[in-house]
Amino acid sequence: MSSLNALAREWLAQPRADILAGIVVALALIPEAIGFSIIAGVDPKIGLYASVSIAIVVAFTGGRPAMISAATAAVAVVVIPLVREHGVEYLFAATVLMGLLQIAAGLLRLDLLMQFVSRSVITGFVNALAILIFTAQLPQLTHVGWQTYAMVAAGLAIIYGLPRWTKTVPSPLVAIIVLTAFSIATDAPVNTVGGMGKLPEGLPSFAFPHVPLTLETLRIILPYSLTMAAVGLLESMLTAQIVDDMTGTESDKRRECAGQGGANIVAALFGGMAGCAMIGQSVINVTSGGRGRLSTFTAGAFLLFLLAVLGPLVGRIPMPALVAVMIMVSIGTFSWNSLPNLRRHPLTSSIVMVSTVVVVVATHDLAKGVVVGVLLSGIFFAGKVRRMFRVERRETPDGRSATYYVTGQIFFASVDRFAHAFQSEREATKITIDVSAAHFWDISGVGALDKIVARLRRDGREVEVIGNNQASADLLDKFALFDKTGVEMGLTPR
Structure with missing residues (x-):
């Protein structure tokens, strides 16, 4: 039913x-x-x-x-x-x-x-398509007589004016019928x-x-x-x-x-x-x-x-008559709010939008513009997440133990900063890496943690990784060369 x-x-x-x-x-x-x-x-x-x-x-x-x-x-x-x-x-x-x-x-x-x-x-995509729809009408508006411009103007007047009195019949349909009857009756050129x-x-x-x-x-x-x-x-x-x-x-x-x-x-x-x-x-x-x-x-x-x-x-x-309808479509399709939003929205979002428009209009290929926009969105998103990552070091009063608190997302775009945070470790003999406020997303992050643990152990440090959430722990259990208690698998401290 x-x-x-x-x-x-x-x-x-x-x-x-x-x-x-x-x-x-x-x-x-x-x-x-x-x-x-x-x-x-x-x-x-x-x-x-x-x-x-x-x-x-x-x-x-x-x-x-x-x-x-x-x-x-x-x-x-x-x-x-x-x-x-x-x-x-x-x-x-x-x-x-x-x-x-x-x-x-x-x-x-x-x-x-x-x-x-x-x-x-x-x-x-929408703005580019609106521009393409309008430019596609230009051949019908070049090298023509004044009658064409007059009829396009009359068509637009009907399309936008008729709904003020009635919406019983779609105004574009009325415009097409009226202009067709006029064209046939007057044999307009x-x-x-x-x-x-x-x-x-x-x-x-x-x-x-x-x-x-x-x-x-x-x-x-x-x-x-x-x-x-x-x-x-x-x-x-x-x-x-x-x-x-x-x-x-x-x-x-x-x-x-x-x-x-x-x-x-x-x-x-x-x-x-x-x-x-x-x-x-x-x-x-x-x-x-x-x-x-x-x-x-x-x-x-x-x-x-x-x-x-x-x-x-x-x-x-x-x-x-049809050009008037398509101009109406072009005007209605374009996202006019996107123009003032260029200043209000984040710069990266505006770049993605404008790049999509430019590529589509330049190539007349909607697919290429969308692909460029998606790629730029991915690059900007990865960069944004990368900047949200940080590592903070705290040591005991005697300096023999240090804890690294890792916050943010650990994936292919942030592994360099993750590894660099441990490059200057020279004093503490016991290292704890607390990742309770972090998340490992891919094998690049797992590999970076492996390298950090391996290097520190080769230098004679005692290393322990704590605080994995369940998803990160599953990824580390499957791909890492050490377990969560710090017992190394395949790597022997020097």
């Missing part, structure tokens, strides 16, 4: 709002899918059919309701050499294998790697969707990729499939987190991994290219009122209806 309630909540909690939001997304998907097909070097119908298939399937299989998945630039740029050198059928085969790898990633719980992506990286590429006619058909089932084929497609799977999952997991934050709800990221894989397999079998979650369209969906799986399904189903039935009318949609 609870599962039925959850199913109804995800699909039918607000059908009207989800359907209207899905329609807006479907219209916004068309120029994106065509553009990504051009990037990959394939016919526009391959990107459009992919968007239809992925959106419909992931509505059922995905783990994040209201998130939009379709053909994306992040994946399209990966397959350019494959399409150029081997043809589109190898693209379909690589997409099938990509889907299988993503399903395996879900089974192996690779979604847990998202725990290592800091908030600064996510903020940088502006770019249209049809000018971006030929729209397909009819429905996609089912077919297996026409490639030889040999190890040579696997050798060709495997590197591309691995890269597409990794990039697709990275962007999908980050987008899922952003939608989580926007809606105040949680998502099943393990299910999302496997769901993305299933959707890509279906897309390839129906003549589509690979894809993943799209933050821009997901933001359009959420800001238009979409919250359930029905919004994602509607986006794919209505896109199919548009292509199969209303193709000629869709081709006459003016690009300024």
Whole structure:
């Protein structure tokens, strides 16, 4: 009964709002899918059919309701050499294998790697994507007449002005309808969707990729499939987190991994290219009122209806209307609070955020920016923990005994300071190392303690290590060359 309630909540909690939001997304998907097909070097119908298939399937299989998945630039740029050198059928085969790898990633719980992506990286990812979304509109705003600028301004006025009077219908949908009607009625000299590429006619058909089932084929497609799977999952997991934050709800990221894989397999079998979650369209969906799986399904189903039935009318949609929607998405996606936070937040967090933005914008590769951000976060975290480490020496009045009180985390980044604290020991004959306020994290820390004990004993000192917590004691018992009572194993005092 609870599962039925959850199913109804995800699909039918607000059908009207989800359907209207899905329609807006479907219209916004068309120029994106065509553009990504051009990037990959394939016919526009391959990107459009992919968007239809992925959106419909992931509505059922995905783990994040209201998130939009379709053909994306992040994946399209990966397959350019494959399409150029081997043809589109190898693209379909690589997409099938990509889907299988993503399903395996879900089974192996690779979604847990998202725990290592800091908030600064996510903020940088969002800001970079907002910048890329805006810059992607610039070709439609250069070398055009004043009519284009006037229509973009009118579209933005409707998008931001209409909600002051009513929120019954998503304002981006109203903007697209009004500007399309105006463009057709006046025959305005502006770019249209049809000018971006030929729209397909009819429905996609089912077919297996026409490639030889040999190890040579696997050798060709495997590197591309691995890269597409990794990039697709990275962007999908980050987008899922952003939608989580926007809606105040949680998502099943393990299910999302496997769901993305299933959707890509279906897309390839129906003549589509690979894809993943799209933050821009997901933001359009959420800001238009979409919250359930029905919004994602509607986006794919209505896109199919548009292509199969209303193709000629869709081709006459003016690009300024869609540019206005995407500018709204860019403005809404950017984390404006992050600008004053550059001064308020720790310097390291700001460096991570800015570095992520710079790398993504410079390379147009979201994966590279996130990897740089994660690496910097790890380096800064290790440095911070390293600075929190200290060793204090106290000796008895006669100077014959000394106790070293170790505080902090002992791991690969702090072992040098740990060892250096004992370098000047020359007087005491009995040394006690108290680690009750410390924690050993790895074999680097264990090895450093081994070397310290070994050196002191070779100098004729009596050494005892006390105060291990249970986790550190387990690590030392397994890897250290001495026991907790100071009885050496394999090392003999000189």
